[in-house]
Amino acid sequence: MSGSLQLAPLLRRYGTFLGFLLIVSFFWSQRPDTFMTTRNWLNITQQVSILCVISFTMTLVMVGGDFDLSVGSMASLSGMIAAVLWQQDVSLFGALGTALLVGAFGGVFNGVLVAYAGLSAFVATLGTLTIFSGLALLVSNGKTIFGRAIPEIVGDFSRGGFPLAEEIQLPNLTLIGILVLILMGIVLQHTVFGRNLHAVGGNREASMLAGVPVARLRLIAFAVNGVGAAIAGLMLVSRLSSANPTQGDGLMLNAIASVFVGMTMSEEGEPNLFGTLTGVLILGVLSNGLTQLRIDTYVQQILTGLIIIAAVLFSRLSLRRR
Amino acid sequence: MRQNLFIFTGILLLALPQFLFAQSRTVAVLTPFLAQPGTQLMVEGFEAAAKSKGWQVDVIDTSGDVAALVSRMEDVALQKVDAMVINVDPSQIRNGLLAAKDAGIPVFGMDSGADPLLTANVTSNGYVMAAETATYVVDQLNGKGNVVMFIFEPYPPVQKRGAIAESIFNNEPDIKIMEKITPSFDRGPLEGARNAMEAVLTANPKKGSIQSVWAAWDDPALGAEQAIRDAGRENEGIVIVGIDATEQARDRIAARGNLKATVAQDFTGIANTVANTVEQYLKSGSVSRSQIYVSAKLVTADDL
Numbered sequence: 001m002s003g004s005l006q007l008a009p010l011l012r013r014y015g016t017f018l019g020f021l022l023i024v025s026f027f028w029s030q031r032p033d034t035f036m037t038t039r040n041w042l043n044i045t046q047q048v049s050i051l052c053v054i055s056f057t058m059t060l061v062m063v064g065g066d067f068d069l070s071v072g073s074m075a076s077l078s079g080m081i082a083a084v085l086w087q088q089d090v091s092l093f094g095a096l097g098t099a100l101l102v103g104a105f106g107g108v109f110n111g112v113l114v115a116y117a118g119l120s121a122f123v124a125t126l127g128t129l130t131i132f133s134g135l136a137l138l139v140s141n142g143k144t145i146f147g148r149a150i151p152e153i154v155g156d157f158s159r160g161g162f163p164l165a166e167e168i169q170l171p172n173l174t175l176i177g178i179l180v181l182i183l184m185g186i187v188l189q190h191t192v193f194g195r196n197l198h199a200v201g202g203n204r205e206a207s208m209l210a211g212v213p214v215a216r217l218r219l220i221a222f223a224v225n226g227v228g229a230a231i232a233g234l235m236l237v238s239r240l241s242s243a244n245p246t247q248g249d250g251l252m253l254n255a256i257a258s259v260f261v262g263m264t265m266s267e268e269g270e271p272n273l274f275g276t277l278t279g280v281l282i283l284g285v286l287s288n289g290l291t292q293l294r295i296d297t298y299v300q301q302i303l304t305g306l307i308i309i310a311a312v313l314f315s316r317l318s319l320r321r322r
Numbered sequence: 323m324r325q326n327l328f329i330f331t332g333i334l335l336l337a338l339p340q341f342l343f344a345q346s347r348t349v350a351v352l353t354p355f356l357a358q359p360g361t362q363l364m365v366e367g368f369e370a371a372a373k374s375k376g377w378q379v380d381v382i383d384t385s386g387d388v389a390a391l392v393s394r395m396e397d398v399a400l401q402k403v404d405a406m407v408i409n410v411d412p413s414q415i416r417n418g419l420l421a422a423k424d425a426g427i428p429v430f431g432m433d434s435g436a437d438p439l440l441t442a443n444v445t446s447n448g449y450v451m452a453a454e455t456a457t458y459v460v461d462q463l464n465g466k467g468n469v470v471m472f473i474f475e476p477y478p479p480v481q482k483r484g485a486i487a488e489s490i491f492n493n494e495p496d497i498k499i500m501e502k503i504t505p506s507f508d509r510g511p512l513e514g515a516r517n518a519m520e521a522v523l524t525a526n527p528k529k530g531s532i533q534s535v536w537a538a539w540d541d542p543a544l545g546a547e548q549a550i551r552d553a554g555r556e557n558e559g560i561v562i563v564g565i566d567a568t569e570q571a572r573d574r575i576a577a578r579g580n581l582k583a584t585v586a587q588d589f590t591g592i593a594n595t596v597a598n599t600v601e602q603y604l605k606s607g608s609v610s611r612s613q614i615y616v617s618a619k620l621v622t623a624d625d626l
Contacts, residue, residue: 034400043400047393143476146413158417236389242414250387287390291397297383 009267016264016275016311020282023307027289035292038168046158048284049177050075050235055255055276056177056184057228062259062271063188064221065201066114069125070106071255073133074226075233075248078103080136082234083145083243092151100230106132107226111219129252136245146242155241173235180228185273187224197221201270254283257308264315282307347377347604350398351432352418353409354391356383359569360589361409364432367593368407375601377404392418399425405600406430412437428603432596433587435479436613441603444595446587447615452483452538454620455563456490458583459534462561466496467533470522472503472515472542483538483565491536500532505542515545516552523553532560540564540571540584547574547581556580567621576626583622591616 011018028036054071061068078099085095106128113124161169188194199207200214208214232251237243261282262275283304290300349372355361365381372379382398384390391410395418398406406422406429408415419439422429431443459469469491473484484502491497501522505514519535526532535550537543543564550556560580564571567586574581595616603609619625 034402037400040397040400043393043396047396050389141476144411144414146411155416159420239392239417240388240414241416244388244414246386247388250390287393288397291382291394292401294380297381297385301385 012315013265013267015314016261016282017278019307019311019314020278020285023282023285023289027285027292031289031292035289040288042168042171042174044281044284044288045174045177046171047288048280049171049173050232050239051251051254051258051283052177052277052280053180053228053235054232054251055258055280056180056273057225058255059259059262059271059273059276060184060188060197061221061225062263063194063201064197064218065204066121066218066221067125067256067259068110068121068222068225069252069256070110070129070132071225071229071232072249072252073129073136074103074106074229075236075251076244076246077106077132077136077139077233078230079233079237079243079248080140080145080245083150083237084139086151086154087145087149092153096234099234100227103226103228103230103233104223105226107223107229108219110226111222114222115215115218133246133249140243140245142245144242144244150237150241150243154238158235158238158241173239176231176235180231181273181277188273193217193220198270202268254280258283261308261311264311269315282311347375347404348380348401349377349405349407349600350380350382350401350403351407351409352382352384352391352394352398354384354386354388355409356381357385360433360566360587363589364409364593364596367590368432368597371594371597375597388414391415392421395419396421398422399427403427404604407432407596407600408434408440411435412440412443428600430596430600430603433589433592440612442599442609442612442614444592444599444614444616446592446618448479448482449486450615451565451585451587451618452486453490454585454618455565455583456487456536458620458622459536459561459563460490460494460497462582463497463533465494468498468500468531469534469536470501470503470519470532470546471499472505472518472535472537472546474504474511474538480538487536487538500526503542505545511539511541512545512548515542516549517545519546519549520553523549523555529555529558532558534560535562535580537562537564540566540568543581543584544570544574547579550580572621572626575621575623578623583620585618586621587618588616 034040058068058071081102082095082099085098110125110128113119114121157172161171162175163169196212197217199212200217204214233248236248258279259271259276261279263269263271265275265278266272286304351365351368353361356365369379382394384394388410392415395415399421406427408429409432412419412431412434419429423439428441431440433445434443436443474480491499503518505511505518535546537546543562547562550560556579562581564584567584571581571584575584595614599609599614
């Protein structure tokens, strides 16, 4: 009896992670030669790295009790701005810096609308989603920028990496994902800002009464998320060696889905980085494994959606039972 | 003895499927554009051709997401398929092409674009398509009249069409290009072209001042036709032509209004040629040409 009591919270906490391990074991058993190889896992980490960055900074916003629909179009916009600047012979770092600044500015704009003007995060970021997406189309005239306009080093960056062994390297994009994970981990767990942000997300009124600068914290979280989206946009340009005014748009839903899946891995249902990472990996491993199993791509989409719902439902039910 | 026979039969049974399927090839078809009618026709055509050759085909669609397509190419490369067929601009999926190259898998473009990393690309010749409609206009006008052109410079495949039509019109001494318009995309090119054509009609109110509208694709042709009808000038004999043979354009051509012709890409022909090219490569390890053109066909009311 006492054994089952101890097992229940563990299952609640790590049920989703267990699900992830089950998915991995299933693909491993089905594709023993190709799935559980270093090469494939490095591929997977590279494939999810862009989503990782955007989801980790999204976790920050969601810890504060908000969310941001504009990240995908911000990724498109910042990538497009860098590409347009390169096309006009602006230096490599000049363009990268400008793109990151645009991300920060867009994030601050979101933050002002939500934290100071009092708009709901849904409405405000839905509005800025449309604005950023229009701006991306405007600066690019709707066209894709590719070829010589993108500096060679940008495309080469995503093909390069930190050598691990002969012919095996930790991809640069994966490295960026890990760096952002560590950085966000430090910010959320080991700074006053992070602890206060958790308080804001937990109970906004109480935090305000306790003297926590609620509006400022929410604004900063949005600003960081804007920069995260810009980094993701630039990573996308590197991976595709081209910039397209809509190429980041799909990131938003997956980022929010990853954070939601991750929330099932906390006792109180709070967003947390380890959970988000698990969420991202579930999405990445499903795409990779189902492709290797030659499952129809439309069926893949349905399965992915069902698994997200199942994860959240499972955690909801186990919370209710508590 | 009996035991040996069992073992022998067992081995035979185990080996039989491998023997039977030893010749079976697997080809992955990857595109972000399966929702587009043209892509659908090509993929279906390729599947049919591949079936007749006894190949297994895996179709992967990433619903507009080019980055996901690169990821799926990496996954497929690990699966060691015999070939990949793509329908996407190759300049945007360099990492995927390099993953295929590293794995030694040939990649074939199905109406994509030329790229040194592709073993071959099969497509329609944009220059020829534009020449078909431009010469049709010249013929209908008996080499004399004013032409309004709808072009789009930013997109290379469409820019090509405009360049070739312009040189054909310029080569005719009695044909005058009165306007070259890039339609606004704000509310779609059809609406943009309609507004622009309304302005041209207002600026040229005299009957018979415009003989033809040449459009680099069907949407502006349809928009121009609507503007001409709305202005009540559909009986002036203005000849409109487009390119791509969309369903809507075919309808309007069949209605025998001002829209007289368009050009249809032979998507099934492209798919068959890709399948044959893949087969040639798998047999001999090389292809005769890396850029292969399939003829497109002028479509007029008589064809519908």
